[in-house]
Amino acid sequence: xxxxxxxxxxxxxxxxxxxxxxxxxxxxxxxxxxxxxxxxxxxxxxxxxxxxxxxxxxxxxxxxxxxxxxxxxxxxxxxxxxxxxxxxxxxxxxxxxxxxxxxxxxxxxxxxxxxxxxxxxxxxxxxxxxxxxxxxxxxxxxxxxxxxxxxxxxxxxxxxxxxxxxxxxxxxxxxxxxxxxxxxxxxxxxxxxxxxxxxxxxxxxxxxxxxxxxxxxxxxxxxxxxxxxxxxxxxxxxxxxxxxxxxxxxxxxxxxxxxxxxxxxxxxxxxxxxxxxxxxxxxxxxxxxxxxxxxxxxxxxxxxxxxxxxxx
Amino acid sequence: xxxxxxxxxxxxxxxxxxxxxxxxxxxxxxxxxxxxxxxxxxxxxxxxxxxxxxxxxxxxxxxxxxxxxxxxxxxxxxxxxxxxxxxxxxxxxxx
Numbered sequence: 496x497x498x499x500x501x502x503x504x505x506x507x508x509x510x511x512x513x514x515x516x517x518x519x520x521x522x523x524x525x526x527x528x529x530x531x532x533x534x535x536x537x538x539x540x541x542x543x544x545x546x547x548x549x550x551x552x553x554x555x556x557x558x559x560x561x562x563x564x565x566x567x568x569x570x571x572x573x574x575x576x577x578x579x580x581x582x583x584x585x586x587x588x589x590x591x592x593x594x595x596x597x598x599x600x601x602x603x604x605x606x607x608x609x610x611x612x613x614x615x616x617x618x619x620x621x622x623x624x625x626x627x628x629x630x631x632x633x634x635x636x637x638x639x640x641x642x643x644x645x646x647x648x649x650x651x652x653x654x655x656x657x658x659x660x661x662x663x664x665x666x667x668x669x670x671x672x673x674x675x676x677x678x679x680x681x682x683x684x685x686x687x688x689x690x691x692x693x694x695x696x697x698x699x700x701x702x703x704x705x706x707x708x709x710x711x712x713x714x715x716x717x718x719x720x721x722x723x724x725x726x727x728x729x730x731x732x733x734x735x736x737x738x739x740x741x742x743x744x745x746x747x748x749x750x751x752x753x754x755x756x757x758x759x760x761x762x763x764x765x766x767x768x769x770x771x772x773x774x775x776x777x778x779x780x781x782x783x784x785x786x787x788x789x790x791x792x793x794x795x796x797x798x799x800x801x802x803x804x805x806x807x
Numbered sequence: 808x809x810x811x812x813x814x815x816x817x818x819x820x821x822x823x824x825x826x827x828x829x830x831x832x833x834x835x836x837x838x839x840x841x842x843x844x845x846x847x848x849x850x851x852x853x854x855x856x857x858x859x860x861x862x863x864x865x866x867x868x869x870x871x872x873x874x875x876x877x878x879x880x881x882x883x884x885x886x887x888x889x890x891x892x893x894x895x896x897x898x899x900x901x902x
Contacts, residue, residue: 748826752837755830765832768819772830776823 501594502603507580512601513610516620518572528638529557531697531708532567532645532653535638536560538618539570543626544634551631552711567645569609569619569637576624579606591636595764602640607633611641613766639695639712643760647767651699652774654731655757658691658707659683661799664729665707667696668787669757674734675789677715679798686795690716691726695759698728701774705781728782730806737788740797742805750784751775811856812883812892820848820891829891838889843868847882851892857883 502509520539526548528535534557537548549556560566584605591604602609606629611619619641623633643653656667657676668679680693694714696707705728733745733753745753754775761767778784785805789798814820817832827845829838840848846867850860860883861876868875886892 746826746839747823748828748839751821751823751828752839755828755837762830762837763832763835765817765819768830768832772819772821772828775828776821779823 501592501601502608504582505580505592505603505605506608507577509603511578512603512608513620513622516570516572516610516612516618518570518574518620518622521571521573521626526552527557527560528552528555530555530638530642531651531699531710532642532647532649534560534566535641535645536566536568537571537621537634538568539572541626544571544630547628547631548634551635555711565615565645565649567615567619567641569611569621569641572620572622574608574622574624578608578622578624589636591640593640593760593763595766597766600640600644600764602637604636605632607637609637609640611644635712640760642695642697642710643758644767646697646699647761647770647774649699650701650703651697652701652754652758652771652778653695653697653761654754655694655759656696656731657683657693658696658709659795660689660691660726661729661802663726665691665696665726666729666802667698667707667731668734669731669753670734671756675736676734678791679734679789679795680716682793682795682798684716686799688795688799692716698778699725701777701781705778730802731778731782731784732787732802733785735786735788736790738790739788740790740793740801741788742785742801743788744783744785744805747776747779747784750779753784754778811895812851812887813854813895814848814852815890815893818891820852822849831890833890838891843878844882844886847879848886848891851883851886 502512522541524540524545525538594601600611607623609621646653656669657680658667677693680690683690691709692713693716695712699708706725707728708725761771820829822845825842827840827848861879864875864879865872
């Protein structure tokens with residue numbers, strides 16, 4: 496996708512991107528999600544939209560507000576289908592448009608647009624024309640962006656990574672698409688090791704004691720991720736393909752760069768860069784970062800041994 | 808070595824253990840630079856002219872002056888080509 500103007504790929508008329516959170520609610524249902532960076536309350540849902548959220552996020556839906564501060568609220572508002580451009584998604588790699596200013600974050604994506612004021616108490620708006628199964632994709636892609644931004648403000652960082660639990664501790668394996676995250680996660684599953692996610696993992700408590708909190712967002716594994724909860728973080732590894740298995744340390748500069756490159760969404764806006772760089776530096780201080788080279792036929796047991804040797 | 812530079816507006820950097828980690832928001836990527844380049848970036852960030860950056864580098868690094876000045880000039884050119892730094896307009900430089 497190449498478009499010079501924010502929203503022009505997704506919106507029929509980018510000029511109509513909303514600049515205030517106003518519109519017609521879909522309904523009067525709301526759901527509270529206890530996610531890292533949250534809690535998040537999604538309001539003005541139709542019954543159908545609320546049902547979809549119940550089905551997909553049962554493990555993180557809360558009845559009462561889990562903490563007294565930091566609640567982020569989003570109203571789901573209705574727009575007509577013609578608000579969004581129609582295009583063939585066959586073979587299309589998912590992406591979205593972000594427009595970050597000092598006052599707010601604008602989002603334009605497949606079947607939704609969102610306006611998120613940076614003021615914590617202000618309600619965000621999510622405009623969509625769907626309430627069927629498509630809404631599941633809409634709300635998940637919105638939540639991924641929100642978790643990334645909110646985590647950064649709350650002593651955390653979201654990493655595009657595979658997460659596995661070894662010896663009771665979490666290890667994250669980072670890399671660009673195609674680096675082998677899902678393959679590694681699948682090897683871990685096959686070996687009986689708990690897997691947090693093959694796509695996105697939330698690192699929390701960065702400055703105190705970094706830990707990985709599982710998110711209900713997975714890539715190719717979908718609902719096969721087996722572990723729930725929060726686990727202490729013991730190491731982060733940049734994935735590299737090679738002919739044998741090996742772990743080597745990275746300089747702190749290389750480690751910081753690797754973390755920055757795999758912090759989705761927030762590394763695309765100038766507004767967040769200072770905080771993001773500081774968080775990445777903090778993470779490299781709190782957990783060792785190395786490079787894991789492995790081959791296609793490397794087993795998870797071999798990876799585990801290499802990781803243990805690296806830890807020693 | 809001609810011209811003066813500033814850090815591009817969409818760039819953030821941090822010097823960590825003598826290496827510079829540079830985020831180029833416009834390009835959507837992250838770069839790591841060695842010790843000399845890191846110092847050049849730092850000095851550009853402090854608003855020094857190219858000449859002053861060369862003078863600092865000569866004082867700080869243990870190598871022949873001519874080679875250091877050549878390295879600094881080369882790094883500045885490379886950083887400009889990578890859109891990490893941008894050349895100040897002549898009138899702004901003289902302001």
